[in-house]
Amino acid sequence: MSENGTHLFAGDQSLIPVSVLTGFLGSGKTTLLNHLVRSPGMNRALVIINEFGAVSLDHDLIARSNDDLVVEMMGGCLCCTIRGDLQAALRDAPWRFARDGTCWFDRVVIETTGLADPAPILHTLMTDPQLQTLYRLDGVITTVDAATGMATLDAQEEAVRQAAVADRILLTKVDLTVEAERMAIEARLKALNPAAPIIPAIGGEVDPACLFDAGLYNPATKSHDVQRWLAAEAYDAPHHHDHHHGTGEHAHHHDVNRHDGHIRATCLTFDEPLEAETFERWLDILLMFKGADILRVKGIVNLEGEANPVVIHGVQHVFHPPVILDRWPSEDKRTRLVFITRDISAEDLRGTLALMTAGLDKYGLEGLVNDVPQSGMIAGVAGAG
Numbered sequence: 001m002s003e004n005g006t007h008l009f010a011g012d013q014s015l016i017p018v019s020v021l022t023g024f025l026g027s028g029k030t031t032l033l034n035h036l037v038r039s040p041g042m043n044r045a046l047v048i049i050n051e052f053g054a055v056s057l058d059h060d061l062i063a064r065s066n067d068d069l070v071v072e073m074m075g076g077c078l079c080c081t082i083r084g085d086l087q088a089a090l091r092d093a094p095w096r097f098a099r100d101g102t103c104w105f106d107r108v109v110i111e112t113t114g115l116a117d118p119a120p121i122l123h124t125l126m127t128d129p130q131l132q133t134l135y136r137l138d139g140v141i142t143t144v145d146a147a148t149g150m151a152t153l154d155a156q157e158e159a160v161r162q163a164a165v166a167d168r169i170l171l172t173k174v175d176l177t178v179e180a181e182r183m184a185i186e187a188r189l190k191a192l193n194p195a196a197p198i199i200p201a202i203g204g205e206v207d208p209a210c211l212f213d214a215g216l217y218n219p220a221t222k223s224h225d226v227q228r229w230l231a232a233e234a235y236d237a238p239h240h241h242d243h244h245h246g247t248g249e250h251a252h253h254h255d256v257n258r259h260d261g262h263i264r265a266t267c268l269t270f271d272e273p274l275e276a277e278t279f280e281r282w283l284d285i286l287l288m289f290k291g292a293d294i295l296r297v298k299g300i301v302n303l304e305g306e307a308n309p310v311v312i313h314g315v316q317h318v319f320h321p322p323v324i325l326d327r328w329p330s331e332d333k334r335t336r337l338v339f340i341t342r343d344i345s346a347e348d349l350r351g352t353l354a355l356m357t358a359g360l361d362k363y364g365l366e367g368l369v370n371d372v373p374q375s376g377m378i379a380g381v382a383g384a385g
């Protein structure tokens with residue numbers, strides 16, 4: 001987080017929205033893109049395609065009248081070997097695709113390989129200083145094959161992660177399933193990622209408006225989206241009374257989610273405003289020790305002394321600068337934090353914050369910071385998840 005949490009780039013509409021399209025091998029990403037680039041309003045979308053093979057077939061598939069708005073990246077995976085190439089391509093693109101001296105595209109869609117972990121790609125977008133002056137992350141769209149998705153989720157943790165971090169899930173090939181199968185996979189996806197809308201599609205046919213502008217940073221849709229992913233009712237995980245009925249919740253969670261036991265979505269709510277320093281330290285420590293297992297964090301935070309809500313958004317250990325909304329999106333002014341984690345329970349999360357608060361009360365900030373490594377108290381709990 002920033003020093004004082006007052007970064008304000010919520011309204012910067014000059015930045016170009018970037019969507020990351022991910023989904024397991026053969027789950028229908030190219031089919032979707034092919035439909036999207038032909039949709040009204042999408043003719044100025046720059047499409048970046050990443051393929052493992054040396055020869056790209058996808059470029060030919062994603063043909064349109066002005067098909068020059070396509071960048072192919074081959075011979076590696078965007079999330080690892082050719083990450084630098086993605087940075088370079090995004091930096092150069094506004095000049096490479098300029099018309100009359102101005103950037104010609106108004107949106108970017110990055111299609112990852114089916115095996116990609118989207119997190120490093122999001123990190124690239126969130127941390128490269130040059131890219132931050134040009135682009136803003138809009139959201140992650142994940143395709144899930146309705147017909148084979150169950151088996152894929154059973155066998156491939158990568159597929160589970162892709163679905164867990166999505167802002168929008170496109171359920172593809174619903175024409176190949178019967179009602180019961182489709183309901184089963186929808187229930188599983190809901191348990192894994194309660195906030196992401198699940199949009200059924202056949203042949204990639206979907207209204208682009210359902211998939212884009214999922215970001216927190218679009219004033220036109222921001223409040224709406226904040227509202228949606230904070231729909232705390234959607235979460236199975238314990239809320240603020242978790243210590244009273246933690247076991248029941250837990251058992252329920254496991255039933256729906258039995259195959260994806262390691263990865264879960266948790267929503268923590270806090271009735272009282274949080275003290276800014278404590279909250280920041282807690283997040284820092286949590287991310288330091290468990291960053292790799294916190295796939296995504298989103299939240300709206302009521303800080304002491306701050307009239308308006310602060311929105312936070314992170315992927316593993318990397319955080320967007322917090323954004324202060326100009327008003328609360330609803331009457332509900334509780335802090336609500338959504339965590340998508342691997343092997344970290346709501347109890348672990350809440351416990352570390354309680355320790356942090358107790359430690360601050362007892363030792364003060366100086367004492368606590370100095371004390372943490374020796375006592376191992378917070379580190380121990382954070383590490384025990």
Ligand SMILES: Nc1nc2c(ncn2[C@@H]2O[C@H](COP(=O)(O)OP(=O)(O)OP(=O)(O)O)[C@@H](O)[C@H]2O)c(=O)[nH]1
Nearest residue numbers: 025026027028029030031114172173201202203204
């Ligand atoms: N029946 C049916 N087939 C579909 C649908 N969507 C995609 N397909 C088919 O599924 C196959 C894989 O689709 P692609 O769009 O190439 O999938 P992809 O995710 O881009 O695949 P990779 O690039 O290998 O990761 C193709 O043969 C598509 O024609 C659908 O809604 N219904």
